[in-house]
Amino acid sequence: MSSSSAPTHQDEFQSPSLPDQVAAAKGRYTEVFGNPPHWVVAAPGRVNLIGEHTDYNAGFVFPLAIERYTVIAAGRPLKTAASDAVRVHSTLFDETAEFSLSNLEPKRRDWTSYLRGAFAGCIERGLHPGTLDLVVDSKVPQGGGLSSSAALEVATATLVEAVTGRTLDPVDKSRLAQKAEHEYAGMPCGIMDQFSSALGAAGKLLLIDCRTETAELIPLDDPGVAVLVINSNVKHELTGSEYPERRAQCEQSAKLLGAATLRDVSSEQLEANRAKLDPLLYRRAHHVVGEIERTTRAAAALQAGDWPLVGELMYASHASLRDDFEVSCPELDVLVEAAQQIGAEGGVIGARMTGGGFGGCIVALVRAGREREIADRIGAIYLERTGLTATPFVTKPARGAHIVEG
Numbered sequence: 001m002s003s004s005s006a007p008t009h010q011d012e013f014q015s016p017s018l019p020d021q022v023a024a025a026k027g028r029y030t031e032v033f034g035n036p037p038h039w040v041v042a043a044p045g046r047v048n049l050i051g052e053h054t055d056y057n058a059g060f061v062f063p064l065a066i067e068r069y070t071v072i073a074a075g076r077p078l079k080t081a082a083s084d085a086v087r088v089h090s091t092l093f094d095e096t097a098e099f100s101l102s103n104l105e106p107k108r109r110d111w112t113s114y115l116r117g118a119f120a121g122c123i124e125r126g127l128h129p130g131t132l133d134l135v136v137d138s139k140v141p142q143g144g145g146l147s148s149s150a151a152l153e154v155a156t157a158t159l160v161e162a163v164t165g166r167t168l169d170p171v172d173k174s175r176l177a178q179k180a181e182h183e184y185a186g187m188p189c190g191i192m193d194q195f196s197s198a199l200g201a202a203g204k205l206l207l208i209d210c211r212t213e214t215a216e217l218i219p220l221d222d223p224g225v226a227v228l229v230i231n232s233n234v235k236h237e238l239t240g241s242e243y244p245e246r247r248a249q250c251e252q253s254a255k256l257l258g259a260a261t262l263r264d265v266s267s268e269q270l271e272a273n274r275a276k277l278d279p280l281l282y283r284r285a286h287h288v289v290g291e292i293e294r295t296t297r298a299a300a301a302l303q304a305g306d307w308p309l310v311g312e313l314m315y316a317s318h319a320s321l322r323d324d325f326e327v328s329c330p331e332l333d334v335l336v337e338a339a340q341q342i343g344a345e346g347g348v349i350g351a352r353m354t355g356g357g358f359g360g361c362i363v364a365l366v367r368a369g370r371e372r373e374i375a376d377r378i379g380a381i382y383l384e385r386t387g388l389t390a391t392p393f394v395t396k397p398a399r400g401a402h403i404v405e406g
């Protein structure tokens, strides 16, 4: 099978250089605003290895921050501006938007929602940055389930830290970013995305207990194993109500089972009380309860180097998201089936959809040295079966949000 049958964006396969991105963002700032920026910050996207739709059920998730950052370059406006004026240029949209820090308009929905929400959280905590010009440049694909939204929120909060010279507790920072997503973007997400971006660590996975909002750092240091992410490049918009609907179904199941959250329900308890749930709610709860158990088992298996078990749990997670939670889609299923077809003999340890679902990416663990070949094979199968081109890339667990300059 030749790789030419599956175009795979050679240039984007390896992690982009953060210093190059920072230089480009600074250059763009100078072009747009006429003087160089004073501050530069970076916050990564994330990929979740296992533990999907468990965060808002107070369960476990097992993500890593990825070597793909949202960078913000910032400075004071050259000309006198209102003391609360913010101008922000997105290199993605090649567009400059404006808003005021004294009227952050929570109901206004556009790409600045994530920034406005994060500014609001910082100001609530007494960190007021004053008037700013900003350039946002991101290597996190947007709408791909890798949390470009959380990266933008966490980058904004990190920028406010840089500008004010104050430091937020990183867990509090993820909470304020999560609240920005809830109240300004209208997305009732759990804590995983913002937590991963704020607290990611080079070389480490985060086993996050979303009940206590604490994380155990688990090294991913087997030189023989690599993380491969493949973007299906589809995003099924549906009605947008699916995520809040799943969340409500989980809350309702917990209530009918007499538990505060699905975290408090074991598999045995779920089976014993199955009659209390209608078939749909049972399947939703069955996914969440099983997924929380799979996540802690996968973390233990990974630490023990039991790769076959890690892989088995990833495939089981995908099947459960597809059949019980119903958040997969045909394109994600094709990618995971292709990975599974290549299998252990072909160097694939395991694969599953990652992120909220209905499109976006799959994550696979593969044997190091075979990433490119595996990505090409999966890409060829995907092209053949869907007519679509997938975009693969490799990553290592990356450092979380930080101030780069200023």
Ligand code: ADP
Residues within 6 Å of the ligand: 090, 091, 092, 093, 110, 111, 112, 114, 136, 137, 138, 141, 142, 143, 144, 145, 146, 147, 148, 149, 150, 152, 355
């Ligand atoms: P995901 O978080 O999975 O990437 P979301 O739909 O939650 O997908 O967030 C994507 C949104 O975040 C975009 O529609 C846009 O509003 C905003 N966004 C992401 N990256 C950028 C960027 N580089 N510039 C401006 N807005 C961005």
Ligand code: MG
Residues within 6 Å of the ligand: 147, 148, 149, 150
């Ligand atoms: Mg998002």
